[in-house]
Amino acid sequence: MCRERDVLVIHDEVLTGLWRTGTPLASHHWEGAEPDLVILSKGLGAGYTSVAAVLVSPELAPLLRHEDADPLPAMGTMAANPLQAAACLGVLDELESLDAVAFASRGERLGAALAELPGLGPVKAVRGLGLLDGVEVAPGVLWPLMEEAERHGAFFYPFTGVGRPRSEGLVVAPPLTSTDGDITFVIAALRDAVAAVR
Structure with a gap:
């Protein structure tokens, strides 16, 4: 256009x-x-x-x-x-110099794990590509979820949108240099945090 x-x-x-x-x-x-x-x-x-x-x-x-x-x-x-x-x-x-194959594999693994979250407790939707995903949550749950994630050793970037009801959620964007172990840790921390705020 x-x-x-x-x-x-x-x-x-x-x-x-x-x-x-x-x-x-x-x-x-x-x-x-x-x-x-x-x-x-x-x-x-x-x-x-x-x-x-x-x-x-x-x-x-x-x-x-x-x-x-x-x-x-x-x-x-x-x-x-x-x-x-x-x-x-x-x-x-x-x-x-990044290993493109390993990098793509980590992004796919993260995306696949996060795709299992919608329907669990407050998670409404997950969207993303590579090592950049957005996890939309039910209104009013974002800050308790962020606090719970921090208790599990992970910090996520919050986002709030517009509209009624206003969308809110967190950005999952681990460092590009993350190892397989780092990705496992991020996934586990977020799953545990989601389970704790159901």
């Missing part, structure tokens, strides 16, 4: 980008979903430094570079310092 109307396609891949869903960008899962601009952050610095980036398509880049203008600048407060650049290059090297 955007292509038909000559509208730029911008993907926010702050959370989903850099192999989180099993591919370099989440948009790679769908044919014909190529963006003009991609926003990256979080995984790009892997917690070592605060950083964000905007990827620009080769077709669009010349439009941003006028003959009389300076080359595309690194814009923003304290942007593009050597520490950020070194951290990003190290992160990208590490991501490229």
Whole structure:
């Protein structure tokens, strides 16, 4: 639809980008979903430094570079310092060296285990790809579930939505460097937490 109307396609891949869903960008899962601009952050610095980036398509880049203008600048407060650049290059090297088969296997195992949760106590639905899943729970249960999960040694990122009733749940996103044992631990901690708040 955007292509038909000559509208730029911008993907926010702050959370989903850099192999989180099993591919370099989440948009790679769908044919014909190529963006003009991609926003990256979080995984790009892997917690070592605060950083964000905007990827620009080769077709669009010349439009941003006028003959009389300076080359595309690194814009923003304290942007593009050597520490950020070194951290990003190290992160990208590490991501490229990941064992793709083992990584995919861990994501599939996590997704399959979480898919068994709907209908257990407060869990309404589970959706996700790779090592990024959302677990929707019944209204009013999110914070007790988070507290119970912490008692079992795991912390999950909460989300709350809009509408009536308002959706709420937690994000299950273990580190990309997680081992098989780490995935087993996360699954067990969440199952035990769900069982405790029935």
